[in-house]
Amino acid sequence: ASDSLQGRLMRYVRNSPAKMAAFYGIREKDSLLVKAGWPVLAFLMVFENLLRRRMKPNAVHFCLLPPAILWGWLFLWPAALMRWVLFRLIRLSGLQPLSAWSVSVLLFLILQPEKAASFSLVFPALLQLCSITRRRSCTRQLMALLQILYFGSLSCSLIGGYSLLRLLSAASFALAFFDISLEIEWMLPEIPIPAAPVLLVVAAILLLRYMIMQKHPQLLLCSLLIMPVSPYLDPFFHVYMLDIGQGDCTLVVEPFCRSAVMIDAAGNLYRDNAESVILPFLEAAGIRKLDALIVSHEDFDHAGAVEAVQDGISVHTVIRDPTQPVPVEYPMLNLLPDRTSPDENEGSLLTYFSYDGHGYFWPGDAGILTEKLLMDTFADLPVTVLKAGHHGSASASCPAFLEWLSPDLVLLSAGRNNRYGHPSPEVITSLQSMNTARFCTAESGMIHLASWHGFLFLETAEGQVSCLSTPAGR
Structure with missing residues (x-):
């Protein structure tokens, strides 16, 4: 232009x-x-x-x-x-x-x-x-x-x-x-x-x-x-939230590339996300196969590129059933697998995983009903990083749930100038009132987290780098 x-x-x-x-x-x-x-x-x-x-x-x-x-x-x-x-x-x-x-x-x-x-x-x-x-x-x-x-x-x-x-x-x-x-x-x-x-x-x-x-x-x-x-020589645990537009796609890589798990693979009406973003990134990151591809639910902005990703790279297993185990050696679970939900969004797989003393929670598009069920079921859920539900929509991330989780960092995956107004002003206001750090792909591009023995680092495509957490007493 x-x-x-x-x-x-x-x-x-x-x-x-x-x-x-x-x-x-x-x-x-x-x-x-x-x-x-x-x-x-x-x-x-x-x-x-x-x-x-x-x-x-x-x-x-x-x-x-x-x-x-x-x-x-x-x-x-x-x-x-x-x-x-x-x-x-x-x-x-x-x-x-x-x-x-x-x-x-x-x-x-x-x-x-x-x-x-x-x-x-x-x-x-x-x-x-x-x-x-x-x-x-x-x-x-x-x-x-x-x-x-x-x-x-x-x-x-x-x-x-x-x-x-x-x-x-x-x-x-x-x-x-x-x-x-x-x-x-x-x-x-x-x-x-x-x-x-x-x-x-x-x-x-x-x-x-x-x-x-x-x-x-x-x-x-x-x-x-x-x-x-x-x-294969990298000792860091990596979490990449790709800048996929209005949708979700996250890659989780274990140290020394022992495993690689993708959570969701969004489609896009204006481009082929798999060809343009996901597969080139996997190639650049040296990922030759995915041990699992977790599909939180079947909405296009979460599952639209799943088949194209399968065509482009070897995927050991695609997980759509919350009772299906994730084939990794560290804790990676789908919470509340037996719950019944009134709609597909509320039925999203609730992926929780932890590594290096940090907990990560990826709730798909689950909303306030699921958040209340989580608070009623668990006395505590240790979460360092939360991926805000439903792209930061007001239908999720209610203040009581955010207070209960008390995450150190909240990530939001949304497209630039999206027609839904994600993330919502109500969610941003709640996070500001809690002084919780937040990053959105619409503003920062791809967001990369890397941890090593308790240290947690953040890097964004726009060039911001920071240390979010250090081992206790250091």
Whole structure:
């Protein structure tokens, strides 16, 4: 919508699938090379080799850097291109290639730490490292390993010759200017390869051992390769409330990725939530399967994307019956499983779970009748984090229930400028009167909670980070 030069260029090329793939990395069918920002980078590398035959190295850098920077400003700064530009700028100072490579990676991680484990950084950076250290014989094994680590599959066409792959990628970029799409990954189909956590950790350890025994100083290579398996090395308990619009979707991940449970998967009338939000997030978080998908009730804003999620990722069990156990080792229960309810909202599954000394309560769209039943049934329900019922509607979260639970934090999942007026002013007023911290996806975007040995941290998509709780006496 912008009237900037970048906006006008986007509108000019958006009807060309070839240009959208080569210039912006956007295409209908996934491509590892496009994800890696490889087309433009491969074109620059091939052009650089041609210039080196007639010009000195520094002159080559001066010729290539301005158009590369201009390209990044006009179209996109993929991680691969930014690190390539940093490498060339550092080389102008006279540093040797290996030192310049190391410094460029470190500078990139300082500038964009959120992309530390991205395929678009790791894949081109490690291929360049193989070239600098004259270990090009390792490129095939490296490309195969990265595919398995990141995607759990192996495309045999991508482990062919490195030089041929680079030429084909450069050709696909050049042909895009003429609206010609060159499919590179067409030779052989992908072969699914289960990437078990133990196998990934063993592979990283063996690679580290090899690098040490060979007395190579590039130990940064090992750290980069371990990053894709970081979910299996993560000691934190995570709760992600996704910014799904007017609906609910929460992901709960146990430390070291021992289990992953999703609570609800909302549909959306204006987009495919599974394709646009849920499945890309699971992939980015390194989640390969869900142990359970709990459906609080069958409303579209809670269950509309369940089938699409099942089509996109392995789901061990879908839980719709409150008496069905959740297959995790920590306490995760559906409260009041035998109650009768006057309507579907009041019959929502009441998911309660606890970890690291913190209790979490996700009541779906259950309202005041269910809240009164909870107060009558339980003498106490230790809750640190409450997901407000019915998106913060006045039909739930009555003052007496909030006082009884006395949560430290209340989360609200609602769409921006939704037609229902969620969250309601009455609920906000009740929370303000109790001085209870609250966050809403309509204002803060995705909300992320992480706990470790009693510490509870909060992070929002808008950039707020805080420590909500610490162990007693600390």
